[in-house]
Amino acid sequence: MAKSAEIVSPDNIAGTTKVDSEGVINIVNTVPDLIIVDARITTDRKQGFIEGSVSLPDVDTTCERLAAVIPKKTQPTLFYCNGVKCGRSVKSIAIAKQCGYNNIYWFRGGFEEWKTKGYPFITE
Numbered sequence: 001m002a003k004s005a006e007i008v009s010p011d012n013i014a015g016t017t018k019v020d021s022e023g024v025i026n027i028v029n030t031v032p033d034l035i036i037v038d039a040r041i042t043t044d045r046k047q048g049f050i051e052g053s054v055s056l057p058d059v060d061t062t063c064e065r066l067a068a069v070i071p072k073k074t075q076p077t078l079f080y081c082n083g084v085k086c087g088r089s090v091k092s093i094a095i096a097k098q099c100g101y102n103n104i105y106w107f108r109g110g111f112e113e114w115k116t117k118g119y120p121f122i123t124e
Contacts, residue, residue, distance in 0.1 A: 008084060008085060009084050009085070009086065009087055009089070009090050009108055010090065011108075013090065013093055013094075013106055015097055015102065015104065016093060016104045016105065016106040017104070017105045017106070018105075018106050018107075018108055019078070019105055019106070019107055019108075020107070020108075020109055020113065021107070021109060021113050021114050021117050021119055023105075023107075024036075024050070024078065024080075024105075024107050024114075025119070027076070027078065027105060028052070031076045033075055033076060034076045034077070034078060034105075035054065035069065035070050035075060035076070035077045035078070036050055036052055036053040036054065036077075036078045036080070037053065037054055037056050037069065037070075037077060037078065037079045037080075037089075037092065038050065038053040038054065038055050038056070038080060038081070038111075039056065039057060039058045039061070039079055039080065039081045039088040039089040039091070039092040040055075040057060040081045040082055040086070040088055040111070041057045041059065041088075042055065042057065044081075044082060044111075045124075046123070046124060047111075047123070048111065048115065048121040048122065048123045049111065049121060049122055049123075050080065050111070050114060050119075050121060050122075051120065051121065051122050053080075054069050056069055056092070057088065058081070058087075058088040058089070058091040058092045058095075061091070061092045061095045061096070062095070063095070063098075063099035066095070066096055066099055066101065067099075070096075070101065073099075073100045073101050073102060073103075074102060074103050075101075075103060076103045076105065077096070077101060077103060077104055077105065078104075078105040078106070078107055079092050079093050079096070079104065079105070079106055079107070080106075080107035080110040080111060080114075081110045081111070082110050082111050082112055083108075083109055083110040083111065083112030083113055084108060084109065084110075084112075085112075086110055086112075089106060089107070089108075089110065093106060
């Protein structure tokens with residue numbers, strides 16, 4: 001029986017700045033007007049999320065939905081999902097770039113790295 005292939009996100013996404021959890025903390029503290037987008041589906045978000053993040057699952061991401069969350073295409077925006085085996089933030093970033101957004105940070109390690117390093121998170 002064939003084992004299903006695991007999704008592994010790319011090492012980098014052109015046109016984005018990749019950050020780790022310490023980088024997230026740094027930009028939260030130094031970048032005014034930062035918007036954090038949680039690209040995970042609702043059931044994943046119920047496990048916990050980074051404080052201040054907005055839920056916009058990749059499956060619901062469109063130019064219109066992005067415009068409702070991110071008013072300016074130059075606004076600093078950080079996308080994350082569950083980690084390196086999650087492709088949701090990659091998909092959301094691709095859509096954001098197609099829509100003209102250009103000040104994008106990517107937290108590749110995502111919520112998995114955040115939790116593993118013991119950083120605080122919110123549960124609903």
